[in-house]
Amino acid sequence: MENFVMLFQGFGTALTPVNIGACLLGAVLGLVVGAMPGIGSLAGVALLLPLTYKFNPATAIIMLGALYYSNMYGGAFSAILLNIPGDSPAVVTTLDGYPMATKRKRPGQALMTANTASFIGGIIGMIILTFMGPGLANLGLKFGPSEMTALLLIAMTSISWLVGENPIKGLVITAFGILLASMGMDTLSGAPRYEFGNMYLLGGIPFTPFVIGAVGFAQVINLINERDSDNEKRAKNAKNDTKLSIRGSMLTGHDLKRLIPPALRSGFLGTFVGVLPGAGATTGSFMGYAIQKKFKSEEELGTGAIEGVAASEAANNAAAAGAFAPLLALGIPGSGTGAVLLGGLMMWGLSPGPLLFENEPEFCWGLIASLFMANLFTLVVAVCVIPFLIKILSVPVKYMIPIITVVCVVGAYSTSNSMYGVIVMFISGVVGYLLNKNNFPSAPMLLSFVLAPILEDNMRKAFIISGGSLGIFFQRPITCVLMLIFLGIVGFSMLRPMLMKKKAEK
Amino acid sequence: MKKRVMATLLAGVMALSMMVVGCGQTSAGGPFTPKKNINWTVTSSAGGGSDIFTRMIADIMKNEDLVNGQTVVVTNKTDGAGEVGRNEVAMLKKDADYQLLTFNSGDLMPMVQNTKNRSNNFRILAIMAVDKQLLFKGENTSYDTFADVIAACQAGTKVVVGGSKGDDIATYQALLAELGISEDVLTYITYDSTGDAITAALGGHVELVISKPAAASEYVEAGSLIPVLALANERYTGNLADAPTLSEVGDYENVEVPVWRGVAGPASMSDEAVAYWSEVLGKVAETSQWKDEYIEANKLIAEYKDTAAATEYVTQYEADYMKANGIQ
Numbered sequence: 001m002e003n004f005v006m007l008f009q010g011f012g013t014a015l016t017p018v019n020i021g022a023c024l025l026g027a028v029l030g031l032v033v034g035a036m037p038g039i040g041s042l043a044g045v046a047l048l049l050p051l052t053y054k055f056n057p058a059t060a061i062i063m064l065g066a067l068y069y070s071n072m073y074g075g076a077f078s079a080i081l082l083n084i085p086g087d088s089p090a091v092v093t094t095l096d097g098y099p100m101a102t103k104r105k106r107p108g109q110a111l112m113t114a115n116t117a118s119f120i121g122g123i124i125g126m127i128i129l130t131f132m133g134p135g136l137a138n139l140g141l142k143f144g145p146s147e148m149t150a151l152l153l154i155a156m157t158s159i160s161w162l163v164g165e166n167p168i169k170g171l172v173i174t175a176f177g178i179l180l181a182s183m184g185m186d187t188l189s190g191a192p193r194y195e196f197g198n199m200y201l202l203g204g205i206p207f208t209p210f211v212i213g214a215v216g217f218a219q220v221i222n223l224i225n226e227r228d229s230d231n232e233k234r235a236k237n238a239k240n241d242t243k244l245s246i247r248g249s250m251l252t253g254h255d256l257k258r259l260i261p262p263a264l265r266s267g268f269l270g271t272f273v274g275v276l277p278g279a280g281a282t283t284g285s286f287m288g289y290a291i292q293k294k295f296k297s298e299e300e301l302g303t304g305a306i307e308g309v310a311a312s313e314a315a316n317n318a319a320a321a322g323a324f325a326p327l328l329a330l331g332i333p334g335s336g337t338g339a340v341l342l343g344g345l346m347m348w349g350l351s352p353g354p355l356l357f358e359n360e361p362e363f364c365w366g367l368i369a370s371l372f373m374a375n376l377f378t379l380v381v382a383v384c385v386i387p388f389l390i391k392i393l394s395v396p397v398k399y400m401i402p403i404i405t406v407v408c409v410v411g412a413y414s415t416s417n418s419m420y421g422v423i424v425m426f427i428s429g430v431v432g433y434l435l436n437k438n439n440f441p442s443a444p445m446l447l448s449f450v451l452a453p454i455l456e457d458n459m460r461k462a463f464i465i466s467g468g469s470l471g472i473f474f475q476r477p478i479t480c481v482l483m484l485i486f487l488g489i490v491g492f493s494m495l496r497p498m499l500m501k502k503k504a505e506k
Numbered sequence: 507m508k509k510r511v512m513a514t515l516l517a518g519v520m521a522l523s524m525m526v527v528g529c530g531q532t533s534a535g536g537p538f539t540p541k542k543n544i545n546w547t548v549t550s551s552a553g554g555g556s557d558i559f560t561r562m563i564a565d566i567m568k569n570e571d572l573v574n575g576q577t578v579v580v581t582n583k584t585d586g587a588g589e590v591g592r593n594e595v596a597m598l599k600k601d602a603d604y605q606l607l608t609f610n611s612g613d614l615m616p617m618v619q620n621t622k623n624r625s626n627n628f629r630i631l632a633i634m635a636v637d638k639q640l641l642f643k644g645e646n647t648s649y650d651t652f653a654d655v656i657a658a659c660q661a662g663t664k665v666v667v668g669g670s671k672g673d674d675i676a677t678y679q680a681l682l683a684e685l686g687i688s689e690d691v692l693t694y695i696t697y698d699s700t701g702d703a704i705t706a707a708l709g710g711h712v713e714l715v716i717s718k719p720a721a722a723s724e725y726v727e728a729g730s731l732i733p734v735l736a737l738a739n740e741r742y743t744g745n746l747a748d749a750p751t752l753s754e755v756g757d758y759e760n761v762e763v764p765v766w767r768g769v770a771g772p773a774s775m776s777d778e779a780v781a782y783w784s785e786v787l788g789k790v791a792e793t794s795q796w797k798d799e800y801i802e803a804n805k806l807i808a809e810y811k812d813t814a815a816a817t818e819y820v821t822q823y824e825a826d827y828m829k830a831n832g833i834q
Contacts, residue, residue, distance in 0.1 A: 042551075042552075043552070046551075046552035047552075049552075141705065141708050141709035141710075142709055143709070144706065144709055144710075144711030145706075145711060184587070185587050185616075185620070187696065187698065188695070188696045189696070190616060190619065190620075190671060190675075190696070192620050198586075199585075199586045199589045199590050199593060199621065200585055200586045200590055201586070202586040202587050202589050202620060202621075203584065203585055203586040203587040203588075203589075203590075277702065277705045326705075330705075330708065331724055331725075332701060332704075332705045332708075333701060339554070339699070339701065340552065342701075343554070343558060346803065351723075351724050352724065353723075353724025353725060353727070353728060354724065354725060354728035354730055355724060355727060355728050416582075416583070416584050416585050417581060417582065417583065418583065418585050418590070420585045420590070461695050464666070464693055464695050465666055465693075465695070465711070465712075467664055467690075
């Protein structure tokens with residue numbers, strides 16, 4: 001109840017004209033930054049931070065918070081329309097979002113699904129943050145190396161649903177992703193791995209250019225090859241295309257019925273993942289999507305199902321909200337963007353840490369209240385731009401190819417301000433295209449590329465703590481429960497075919 | 507209206523820069539003053555410690571008008587874990603007088619370890635600040651003092667220390683050597699950042715954590731981290747004063763591995779420019795903005811060294827580090 005009163009006081013802070021303006025500005029900038037591949041919330045917040053030094057801290061954090069937040073919406077736009085994830089959490093959104101926009105010809109609905117699910121996920125995250133923030137942050141602390149290892153093992157099992165028809169190809173590509181991710185400096189000992197004497201490779205393969213290449217640029221090569229047939233399709237589409245309005249993009253009641261359950265599930269799951277140290281929105285959206293595989297979807301996931309878009313988008317927005325719990329309650333950044341925000345707090349003369357809620361209640365609750373506002377503002381702005389955005393799809397292929405290529409190059413360049421990113425993007429584009437042509441699915445590669453380094457890091461830390469004993473994975477209560485779930489999942493999928501066979505024999 | 511003002515301004519700036527370029531061609535030789543934009547490379551990402559350090563100096567240079575009204579452009583080059591950016595600066599020939607690099611002990615260590623690049627490939631312009639570390643324990647740790655930790659280790663009980671990369675590892679190794687304890691007993695876990703290491707200590711996943719005072723200060727205030735050992739020759743002041751130095755704990759020498767933050771330039775930077783930058787950085791170190799908003803806010807030790815002193819210091823530091831790690 002006390003939290004509720006504080007939240008209302010927070011709205012008092014957030015609802016001054018200056019702060020509303022800051023929130024709107026942040027929301028619009030965030031959408032733009034989020035939709036541009038390569039420039040994620042991290043770069044956006046880092047670039048805007050110096051401008052805010054002269055602001056009052058509450059106004060500054062409200063603007064940056066809104067930017068961070070709306071970024072999660074923006075990432076979905078390019079993912080759905082161009083098959084290029086605007087930021088890393090949107091990788092998962094491409095899996096169903098792009099097919100839904102193109103194959104199922106429901107681009108407006110796909111965007112609307114993403115926006116609605118983002119909104120629902122975000123609100124769930126924020127409500128949990130409001131009432132349980134400090135408690136959740138303390139629960140997050142309990143997740144040490146062994147707990148994280150067990151959790152990531154569970155997440156890795158979701159690869160088995162992404163491998164598609166040919167499990168061997170799926171496994172090969174998963175292992176390939178793990179190998180790629182292990183390049184660069186070893187996080188624990190600092191020893192170089194697979195760097196082949198090349199200075200650039202010391203830093204490993206950068207994630208964003210890799211994803212832009214493997215997903216986006218591979219798509220461009222595909223477009224070039226199928227240009228003629230695609231042109232005809234588009235010409236036909238253009239004639240039938242009358243849905244360039246908000247009304248034409250509205251979801252039907254049935255769509256909503258399909259959207260809400262996954263969005264709710266992902267909302268809760270995402271918030272929790274966001275709270276964990278070192279996890280973040282990308283892991284959140286992968287897990288949300290993986291969980292959705294366990295539930296019934298009307299259309300199969302990966303073919304443009306509303307459930308898939310909703311699960312991914314709700315989870316990453318909820319995770320973004322959840323990440324604020326450890327940041328505010330303990331001064332622990334859950335992500336790179338969180339770390340930059342934390343740096344900002346210090347610049348504004350606040351001391352982030354366990355005492356922030358006590359010493360600066362006005363600031364903390366103002367921030368939380370502004371997240372609610374940012375969520376609402378972003379939804380409104382995002383819905384209004386849908387009709388303009390879907391026009392992108394009716395642009396002829398001959399213009400699309402150079403445009404997307406430019407977007408890919410700019411995005412890859414801007415991650416580290418160097419041509420290295422662009423080279424990585426082109427190579428992974430060609431490799432990604434060849435793999436796709438030969439029916440190797442790209443999702444397992446991306447998933448293992450994201451999760452394997454975190455898994456390795458935590459597993460090795462766990463072994464250092466235990467002195468090499470496996471006991472650590474079963475002696476601690478949380479780890480033990482997670483491990484049993486993991487073994488259950490693996491065991492069940494091994495036993496099920498055998499049981500089925502027996503039944504069939506009978 | 508606004509457009510017109512902007513246009514006039516732009517035209518003015520262009521005219522000015524033409525004049526400046528013109529001057530530059532005539533006044534060869536003599537003391538160096540910057541006549542165009544200065545590029546400053548930071549080899550870690552925006553928002554981190556090195557980035558804040560750099561942008562603060564750039565800001566002071568602008569506010570105090572120390573660089574002849576020129577703009578300092580800070581670029582973050584993170585490719586190859588920063589090695590690419592450092593190598594580029596070292597090799598730079600064109601406009602070498604206009605290129606600066608943030609160069610810290612934490613940059614030097616991986617550079618020496620993983621590449622052939624050495625500090626003598628740079629001109630070391632200045633050292634701006636020095637930091638030292640402490641060992642902290644989480645509130646639920648079973649050890650009371652650091653003497654208890656030593657006793658436990660000598661009895662063969664495993665104790666885990668968390669910390670960040672580079673500097674913290676060097677300090678940990680110096681501590682191990684002084685205590686004569688094996689790394690299998692007093693074990694170290696490397697975290698991505700000090701923040702992550704502190705998180706692990708708060709959750710009870712590591713017993714002790716190495717941190718600089720600034721990162722831990724808030725947690726000490728809140729009582730969730732307790733300082734147990736000052737890794738310095740003297741005790742700290744304020745809320746860290748309770749932590750004894752190693753010589754107070756037992757029959758040991760104090761362990762102190764200073765963490766320094768400095769500025770370097772390319773090897774081919776002219777002597778005049780080196781002298782100029784060394785002096786400008788000295789002026790920055792004298793400003794109240796630097797003292798209050800950087801040194802004081804980050805609980806650092808203000809220790810400006812000019813180019814001669816800094817070069818000697820860094821060379822010695824590098825030699826010691828290479829010897830300790832068996833690098834040729």
